[in-house]
Each structure stands twice: as structure tokens, then as C-alpha cells.
Amino acid sequence: MLRLSKLTDYAVVVLIRLSDAERASGDAVHTAPGLAVATGVPEPTVAKVLKALAGAGLVVSQRGARGGYRLARPVDEVSVADVITAIDGPIALTACVDGGTGSCDVESMCAVKGRWDLVNDAIHAALTGISLTDMRVASIPLVFRVPASLSAAE
Numbered sequence: 001m002l003r004l005s006k007l008t009d010y011a012v013v014v015l016i017r018l019s020d021a022e023r024a025s026g027d028a029v030h031t032a033p034g035l036a037v038a039t040g041v042p043e044p045t046v047a048k049v050l051k052a053l054a055g056a057g058l059v060v061s062q063r064g065a066r067g068g069y070r071l072a073r074p075v076d077e078v079s080v081a082d083v084i085t086a087i088d089g090p091i092a093l094t095a096c097v098d099g100g101t102g103s104c105d106v107e108s109m110c111a112v113k114g115r116w117d118l119v120n121d122a123i124h125a126a127l128t129g130i131s132l133t134d135m136r137v138a139s140i141p142l143v144f145r146v147p148a149s150l151s152a153a154e
Helices: 006-025 032-039 043-055 080-088 116-128
Strands: 059-062 068-071
Touching (some): 006 032, 006 043, 006 080, 032 043, 043 059, 043 080
Antiparallel strands (some): 059 068
């Protein structure tokens, strides 16, 4: 089974929420704790994801009392492949494709040596063709409402 890491999944969620928050509020930066509350992803995980995304140039961090994170470019210019690479490293289905790590024990007698690149390139192209805008779910509300049972306690 080909499966993305949870951190990559969370990174997509955080980037889309960051985009939605910027669009809705016009604020330049948003904090890891605020994004954690908005996404339901634990704050340490959001902080870890944001650090990796900043290292890859997908978000920009601003230090200080009014610090936080903002998108480095619009989400329609960020592909799913960009996020995967930022969090998990190069997209490589096997150790023997370009960008793969490690070595193969049977490389010298492999019947498909170099042919996995075709599959890897196709998957990479497909993931590059999907932007984070394509991943956005329009039905998720930007405003979180407090359930009546909780607001009545005030």
C-alpha cells in the first residue's frame, strides 16, 4: 500500500486552514496554537509541521510578540508534491528511483532496474498537478460555533 505520513496529511490541513484564515481575516500571520485550535491537530504537531514547511519555503515565519506564520505563496501555487517533499522528502517509490535512499541487494541482477522511474515520474507528475486549492473542502466553516450546552454554562 502506498501511504502518506500523518505529518504530510496534517501539513495539507494546516496550509489550507492558514490560507482560509488569511483570506477571512486579512491578518498577516497566524500562530501555531491558533492553527492547532482551528484544525484540531495537537499544537506540538502543528509547530513541527510549520517548522518543516518554513524550511521548505512554503510558509514564512515572523518572530516577536506579533509573530506567527503566513503562506509564502498562494495555495493554488502549492502542489501536493511540494508538501510531500517538504515533510517526507523526495517522492521515491523504491530505493532505486531518482531521489530514493538506500541500495538494493539485488540491483546487479534486477530485471526491472531503472523501470520504476516511469511509475515514480507518473505519480510525481500527478501529485504536482494537484494544488492545495484542489484539496480544499468548501463546506468546512471558518467560524467555530460553541455548542449551546457549553455556552449556557457561562
